[in-house]
Amino acid sequence: MRRHFLLRRTLARTLLRLARWRTAGEVPRRGILVGAPHTSNWDWVLTMLLAWDSSVQIRLLVKHSFFKGPLGVFMRATGAVELDRANPGATIKTLLADAEEDETFLLGIAAEGTRSRTDYWKSGFYRISQQTGIPVTLAYLDKPSRTVGWGPTFSLTGDVGADMDRIRAFYADKTGIRPELTTPPRLREEDRPAS
DSSP: OHHHHHHHHHHHHHHHHHHTOEEESOOOSSEEEEEEOOOSTHHHHHHHHHHHHTTOOOEEEEEGGGGSHHHHHHHHHTTEEEEOTTSOHHHHHHHHHHHHHOTTOEEEEOTTOSSSOOSOBOSHHHHHHHHHOOOEEEEEEETTTTEEEEEEEEOOOSOHHHHHHHHHHHHTTOOOSSGGGOOOSOBGGGGSOOO
């Protein structure tokens, strides 16, 4: 297993150097990874290279349409987890059971939910973190600096507005590969009237 991680790390470092990208930050031991900005399929590639460079395995939620044919075999081999957006409950339930047994559990979620610009982020990362007590790690990529990295790791407070303000502040200076497709960090729950 150790040799496997060493080979991946060597490959990742070589590919990142060739592409003129660099990694930054400190890898968490446990976390719900919020990956943003998510504007291109290259985001997934860079995230995998970041994980391999850090010698960790991320369970990265990827929509089920990417798991057809030979691509599906490759996706599973890299740690991607098939997510049927019409019925995500079963997948999430299995992953949460894994989280209880795995002390190095890292679950990656593209909070924007799509590579197209929309009005809101998906709140799955927030709900999963709240349900499990697993902290959130803000993973990122920034095209101008050609950096992919690990940002801060912190526990959510349950105050959605305050937590999202912290997230917005972190991502304020991060620019995706296709900036025009970036969805600003905002959850639908922030715009609902308090009951």
